[in-house]
Amino acid sequence: MYGLIGKIKTLPGQRDALISILIAGVSGMPGCLSYVVAQDSTDANAIWITEVWESKESHKASLTLPSVQQAISKGRPLMAGFGERFETIPVGGQGIHV
Structure with a gap:
């Protein structure tokens, strides 16, 4: 398995708008657990x-x-930058079956 934890910084007052875009753009991603x-x-x-x-x-x-791609295009103008980014190797937990 592959894990990713990342921080996105938004322009002031744009966090909720970006969250909506990101959540709407995640349906139907094969391999996403x-x-x-x-x-x-x-x-x-x-x-x-x-x-x-x-x-x-x-x-x-x-x-x-x-x-x-559409979510990225819509969301990019609301982003101020990126923060920390961590790659992980998930080994288990609720909702994850190895």
Whole structure:
């Protein structure tokens, strides 16, 4: 499995709009076991995304899907930049079966 945890910084006041775009653009991603969008609890302009995929290749392939490309295009103008990014190797947990 392949995991990814990343922080996106939004332009002031655009966090909720970007969250809506990201959540709407995630349907039908083959190989995606979990995709969670969360508000940062201390930064009103930051979002954390936690993803679990069957493989790194599944994640890479998802970036070519029309729905994902559309979400990226719509969301990019609301982004101020990126923060931390961590790749992980999920080994289990609720909703994840190895």
